[in-house]
Amino acid sequence: MKMMKTNKKFNIAVVGASGMVGGELLGLLESRRFPVGELYAFNSGRAAASVTFRGKKHACSAPSFEALKKADIVFFVSTDEVAEKFAPRLAAAGVWCVDDSARFRLTAGVPLVIPEVNGEELKPSRKLIAGPNCTLTGAAVALALIHRRFRVTELRLATYQAVSGAGKAAMARLEEELKAYFKSGSVPRSSDGKFPRPIAFNLFPQVGSFDGDGHSGEENKVEAELKKIWGDRKIKISTTSVRVPVLRGHSLAVWFKTARPCSPAALRKELQRTPGLKFFPRPDEYPTPLENGNRTEIVYAGRLRRARTAANEYQLWIVSDNLYKGAALNSVQIAEKIAKL
Ligand SMILES: NC(=O)c1ccc[n+]([C@@H]2O[C@H](COP(=O)([O-])OP(=O)(O)OC[C@H]3O[C@@H](n4cnc5c(N)ncnc54)[C@H](OP(=O)(O)O)[C@@H]3O)[C@@H](O)[C@H]2O)c1
Incomplete structure (x- = not known):
């Protein structure tokens, strides 16, 4: 520290x-x-x-x-x-x-x-x-050097966002739903507007309200803010933001394409020297929100691999503490x- x-x-x-x-x-x-x-x-x-x-x-x-x-x-x-x-x-x-x-x-x-x-x-x-925004922070940190060296042209993200990202009332809501479930055997529907659906034992692909094209507020924030932080208006970003019943720590599954040719070995080298990032090179050593997303001061990444969908496309798993680094x-x-x- x-x-x-x-x-x-x-x-x-x-x-x-x-x-x-x-x-x-x-x-x-x-x-x-x-x-x-x-x-x-x-x-x-x-x-x-x-x-x-x-x-x-x-x-x-x-x-x-x-x-x-x-x-x-x-x-x-x-x-x-x-x-x-x-x-x-x-x-x-x-x-x-x-x-x-x-x-x-x-x-x-x-x-x-x-x-x-x-x-x-x-x-x-x-x-x-x-x-x-706490969701894009993990990607902005983890891919910063890769973007600088190989230029990311396209980035796709699926997010798995913790309940604490929505504040203390959302945490209280999860707790109430869990208590109700263990008492009555079912998760109640609440109309307080905090979440669009029950969150206990559930997940939903809605963080924020939807725009005319069906993108959520969170998805739009990820795209616009990442472009500003990296100073790159040309990069194409597409996100699906999902709220999950995790207390703390946001996780991201990302797919990125690079303009310049690279290899898993060259990417690993960049990830290992990226400031503020701990990279796990072994596939079975991936980070999780429970182990790496609670009062942690750095971003974690693992499961780097070639994607099968396009040449020069790679996949990475990222976890960061939404309340700390986020x-x-x-x-x-x-x-x-x-x-x-
Ligand atoms: N949670 C995250 O992971 C995260 C990540 C990145 C950014 N943020 C941003 O950080 C901010 C706080 O989020 P949070 O999760 O900490 O929310 P929170 O747990 O709901 O806390 C909100 C805080 O703001 C205070 N507040 C509300 N209305 C106010 C007013 N009119 N004047 C002064 N204080 C007021 C509340 O006071 P009372 O206790 O009196 O209500 C409380 O202290 C939000 O803008 C959020 O978007 C949150």
């Missing part, structure tokens, strides 16, 4: 401190010894909540511009609407804003950053920074880079 080495302290605000990502973010600021001066914790204000940071309890309250402006860095881990309301104004006032919501990811002039892939996008003049850890790594600018 990397530790921060700097004498300067940063006042930190976390908007969404009582949420799934917020909780992990506070833990990471502490375990990675980020130089936090004051900590300000915010939630919706709808219910009383508190968080503990370095052994001290902090009551959460609803955010205001004035309260957020006291921070040097604000982490937005709440909603698109909250980020929209505060982040541009705060950034204009000189406060670093690291936003995990989807609101500004595709906005021109806002860097969309995974530090080990495109960390050079971070500049003192651009105070509002977006972190990407959100909280990536944001803290961004802050660590900011601290050195």
Whole structure:
């Protein structure tokens, strides 16, 4: 685990401190010894909540511009609407804003950053920074060097997305369904709108709402955000996003075609030196969400093989922690880079 080495302290605000990502973010600021001066914790204000940071309890309250402006860095881990309301104004006032919501990811002039892939996008003049969607992070990291060396022209993904990717209410929903099943022998249908179908002992190919062509919101995010992060508008990407009853850790089955000829051996070499990635070369050593997707700071990949559908097409299996590398850890790594600018 990397530790921060700097004498300067940063006042930190976390908007969404009582949420799934917020909780992990506070833990990471502490375990990675980020130089936090004051900590300000915010939630919706709808219910009383508190968080503990370095052994001290902090009551959460609803955010205001004035309260957020006291921070040097604000982490937005709440909603698109909250980020929209505060982040541009705060950034204009000189406060670093690291936003995990989807609101500004595709906005021109806002860097969309995974530090080990495109960390050079971070500049003192651009105070509002977006972190990407948790699903594409694994692919963006795992295939970064392969794309640079062999140029990926087509990428197909099938995703297996954990319930925690939809926040704490979704986790509670899975728990309720499991309890109901063990009590009554059947999984209840809920109409709270959190998920389109029951999730216990089930899976469904819908993450987000559908557009006019039948693609889901998540599928569109994967495509657009990956293109922005890799700085490649030409790559063709096609995704099927599936929610599965895994608690934590997103998995991806990917098929990629390369422009330049390569071989499994050449690909293995790139995967073995890719920053932020652990690659398992033996086919039976593949990663799983339970073993490799829970509080893990790197992305895992395995089962590299030639695809049988086209020349220069390969397959790979990728697992990453949606709450760490897909959100909280990536944001803290961004802050660590900011601290050195
Ligand atoms: N979960 C993931 O794997 C993941 C990955 C990448 C990005 N993200 C993004 O990270 C953000 C947080 O996700 P999450 O999974 O942590 O969700 P969550 O568990 O539902 O938590 C949401 C947090 O936002 C707060 N919040 C809601 N409305 C607010 C408001 N009007 N003002 C201030 N705070 C408000 C909530 O406060 P209360 O407790 O008071 O409701 C809670 O602290 C979302 O934008 C999500 O898209 C999540």
